[in-house]
Amino acid sequence: xxxxxxxxxxxxxxxxxxxxxxxxxxxxxxxxxxxxxxxxxxxxxxxxxxxxxxxxxxxxxxxxxxxxxxxxxxxxxxxxxxxxxxxxxxxxxxxxxxxxxxxxxxxxxxxxxxxxxxxxxxxxxxxxxxxxxxxxxxxxxxxxxxxxxxxxxxxxxxxxxxxxxxxxxxxxxxxxxxxxxxxxxxxxxxxxxxxxxxxxxxxxxxxxxxxxxxxxxxxxxxxxxxxxxxxxxxxxxxxxxxxxxxxxxxxxxxxxxxxxxxxxxxxxxxxxxxxxxxxxxxxxxxxxxxxxxxxxxxxxxxxxxxxxxxxxxxxxxxxxxxxxxxxxxxxxxxxxxxxxxxxxxxxxxxxxxxxxxxxxxxxxxxxxxxxxxxxxxxxxxxxxxxxxxxxxxxxxxxxxxxxxxxxxxxxxxxxxxxxxxxxxxxxxxxxxxxxxxxxxxx
Ligand code: UGA
Numbered sequence: 001x002x003x004x005x006x007x008x009x010x011x012x013x014x015x016x017x018x019x020x021x022x023x024x025x026x027x028x029x030x031x032x033x034x035x036x037x038x039x040x041x042x043x044x045x046x047x048x049x050x051x052x053x054x055x056x057x058x059x060x061x062x063x064x065x066x067x068x069x070x071x072x073x074x075x076x077x078x079x080x081x082x083x084x085x086x087x088x089x090x091x092x093x094x095x096x097x098x099x100x101x102x103x104x105x106x107x108x109x110x111x112x113x114x115x116x117x118x119x120x121x122x123x124x125x126x127x128x129x130x131x132x133x134x135x136x137x138x139x140x141x142x143x144x145x146x147x148x149x150x151x152x153x154x155x156x157x158x159x160x161x162x163x164x165x166x167x168x169x170x171x172x173x174x175x176x177x178x179x180x181x182x183x184x185x186x187x188x189x190x191x192x193x194x195x196x197x198x199x200x201x202x203x204x205x206x207x208x209x210x211x212x213x214x215x216x217x218x219x220x221x222x223x224x225x226x227x228x229x230x231x232x233x234x235x236x237x238x239x240x241x242x243x244x245x246x247x248x249x250x251x252x253x254x255x256x257x258x259x260x261x262x263x264x265x266x267x268x269x270x271x272x273x274x275x276x277x278x279x280x281x282x283x284x285x286x287x288x289x290x291x292x293x294x295x296x297x298x299x300x301x302x303x304x305x306x307x308x309x310x311x312x313x314x315x316x317x318x319x320x321x322x323x324x325x326x327x328x329x330x331x332x333x334x335x336x337x338x339x340x341x342x343x344x345x346x347x348x349x350x351x352x353x354x355x356x357x358x359x360x361x362x363x364x365x366x367x368x369x370x371x372x373x374x375x376x377x378x379x380x381x382x383x384x385x386x387x388x389x390x391x392x393x394x395x396x397x398x399x400x401x402x403x404x405x406x407x408x409x410x411x412x413x414x415x416x417x418x419x420x421x422x423x424x425x426x427x428x429x430x431x432x433x434x435x436x437x438x439x440x441x442x
Contacts, residue, residue: 001189002076002115004029006102008039008066010159010268010337011123011152012082014051016066018163020058022193027076028066036066047336047363050160070105074112078190080121080150087272093279094127094272103134110138110145118145119186122172123152125213125273127280131172131206148173148183149206151213156267157334168200172209217273218293223258224265225299231261231440232302241440242422261440263394263420264303266331266340271297303439304342307392307420308349310437314416315390320354323413325384328395329361329368336363338371342420343394347375360384362397382411389414396421405432 001024005012008030016028030036035045042056058064065072073079083098103120110118120138122131135147149172154162171187173180184203188195195201202212231241241261249256265271274293281290315322331341338344343359351357351374358376359368365377378384381400385391385408393400401423409415409432417429419438429436 001025001078001186002113003027003078003080003190004073004076005080005082006030006073006106007081007083007098007124008032008035008045009082009084010046010048010156011154012080013039013045013055014048014154014159014163015080015082015123015152017051017055017058017064018160019190020061020064021054022164024063024190025076026058026064027072028064029068029070029073030066031068033068036068039066047334048159049157049334054160071109073106074109075114077113077115077117078119078121078186079106079110079145080123082123082152084268085124085126085272085276086268087275091279092275093283094125094276096126096130099124099126099130099134100137103137107138107141107143110143117182118143119183120145120147121187121190122147122149125151125217125269125276126210127276128207128210128214128284129280131210135174135206146174146179146183146186147206148187149209150187151209153213153216156337157332164194165197166194166199168202169194170209170212171201171203172206173203175205214273214277217270218277218290218296220258221265221270221274221300222293222296224260224270225296227259227261228264228303228439229299232299232306234440234442238442239440240442260422262303262396262422263307263342263346263439264300266342266345268337268339271300271340304345304349306439307342307346307394307418308353310418311346311350311355311390311392312353314418314435314437315355318354319350321356322354322390323356323388324350324358325378325381325388325391325412326350326357326359327361327381327384327391327393327400328397329359329364330395333395333397334363336361336367338364338367341395344368344372346392346394346420348372351375358384358388361395362399382408386411387413390416390418392418392420393424394420396423405429405434409433 004027005016008028016026020026044052085094088095131149234241245259326347328343360378415434417436
């Protein structure tokens, strides 16, 4: 198939390279010249394990090209919208500016592909109802192009694997039966290797496909906030949330994943998706149905503030002039993405209240330097912790999980530690002389 991906961020660039790797001819389009120049040279504009290898191999195969000129899309049959849908600056809904801009830019170049009828595929996470609006937009513009919705479920840090080996594929198809069959046939060709490998395929109409995505992310967010709420109760009673998570996770109706209590969820997806879902339900008169997501968001925010409050308590009631090391800045390990990062939220709060904060992150240091110039940045945990009166672990990178408590104690001024991700062995750290605290564990 000849496929364009419109938007070359995490989603689009990984999708473009992955689709080329399974044999398609792919054109990656983006309005950002620097990003396109980097991608053409095989340079990943973000940290994503395994991506540069697939990218360079796909470029070498001759099946992957990048461009900023939308007119280049004319020869391609399937156009996949992969642009971002961030939270609105002045609201909690999703900002669809980039989606509409992408479709508007494509429209003049549709219906020109010699291979046959074109298909526009939405992969961005959008409020329910968007696909219908875009389908109408295509009709109003007089194009013959079909539209399908095909949400993505990739996780940062596993983006290539999740794109090439998804655990399910979802198609949102037109209501018209003949159009639905035509769109499905094109998508089946795009995903032929995955379907041959028996990847489950779920089909529905546009709103169903749009809702699958936000429901999945809302469920994951709810699971995390649930266990974090239990952690709060553990803190009031002396229970151990890790043991509770292990015990309830053994029930296969519940399952062990996404039950890691800690400083909460962040990133460019979960926080904004639950808010956009609530906002959209409100617009549709179904706001009450999702009011529990407000609680999910509140529990999540409370965990961040809990870490700030615990820091103050451990420092004797004041932050002024106190030297604090924060291990982690990305919203999760194996990523340099700092959007809605719990670690950066806490670091900035501590700094704003007068502490002398040094952050270190294996991948996000450069980002922190540009985005948060008020924070000091160190090359590693030992440099960050030098003379610190408190050390916080807020992103569970492997290199932090392997820290030696005896060696780290040598460099700090006071051996106080908050394990905001419950990844260290409390006994080992206490035996080494640390005042070690974690989230919902005695
Ligand atoms: C999330 C979803 O997991 C993907 O399926 C989805 O495709 C993606 O959003 C998206 O919408 O594009 P991602 O944002 O990469 O993926 O990150 P997750 O792995 O879901 O982690 C989100 C946050 O939850 C992280 O801050 C992580 O530290 C936190 N988390 C995760 C916990 O605090 N506890 C857990 O048990 C699991």
